Amino acid sequence: xxxxxxxxxxxxxxxxxxxxFKERRIxxxxxxxxxxxxxxxxxxxxxxxxxxxxxxxxxxxxxLERPVAHMSDESLILDALLDDPAALKCxxxxxxxxxxxxxxxxxxRRWVEEA
Numbered sequence: 799x800x801x802x803x804x805x806x807x808x809x810x811x812x813x814x815x816x817x818x819f820k821e822r823r824i825x826x827x828x829x830x831x832x833x834x835x836x837x838x839x840x841x842x843x844x845x846x847x848x849x850x851x852x853x854x855x856x857x858x859x860x861x862l863e864r865p866v867a868h869m870s871d872e873s874l875i876l877d878a879l880l881d882d883p884a885a886l887k888c889x890x891x892x893x894x895x896x897x898x899x900x901x902x903x904x905x906x907r908r909w910v911e912e913a
Contacts (some may be wrong), residue, residue, distance in 0.1 A: 799913045801826035804836075804890040811901040812889045818906055831883040841876055844890055847897035850875050855887040 801819055803826055805812045819826045844853055850872040855861040862868075866878035866885045879885055891898045891906065898905045 799824060799893055799909060802829050802892045803827070804829045804831055804834075804886070804892065805888045806831040806884045806886055807888060809888060814901040814903070815889045815891055815906075818903060822910060824910065831886065836880060836883055838876075838880060841879060843895060844892070844897050844899075845872070845876060847895065848899050852899050853879060853886055853890070855885055857887075861885070 801824060803812070803815050803819075805828065816826075816828070841853075854866055854869075854875060856867050864878075864882065864885045866875055866882065869875050869878065887899050889900070891902070893909050896905075896909065
């Protein structure tokens with residue numbers, strides 16, 4: 799397994815993801831989106847796996863102040879997320895081409911069982 803956890807802010811779901819993989823002694827890479835710029839191909843992999851609209855953080859007042867939270871055109875959403883990665887819902891957990899958004903322990907368990 800090649801786990802990468804993409805985060806822009808530390809929130810309870812990010813801590814759950816880190817704890818899940820630490821407890822199982824599964825190595826992971828923490829990708830801080832403030833330091834690591836997402837490439838268009840990376841973002842397209844995420845969008846293909848979970849859908850473009852699932853990537854947008856729409857929780858909380860601050861998130862809803864961002865224009866991307868109100869967009870419906872998928873190409874515009876992708877461009878906006880490239881410019882403002884803080885608008886991504888976190889964590890995004892990637893295992894190859896498989897991706898989850900938020901704390902999805904059921905999917906992570908399946909990955910562990912398959913490995």
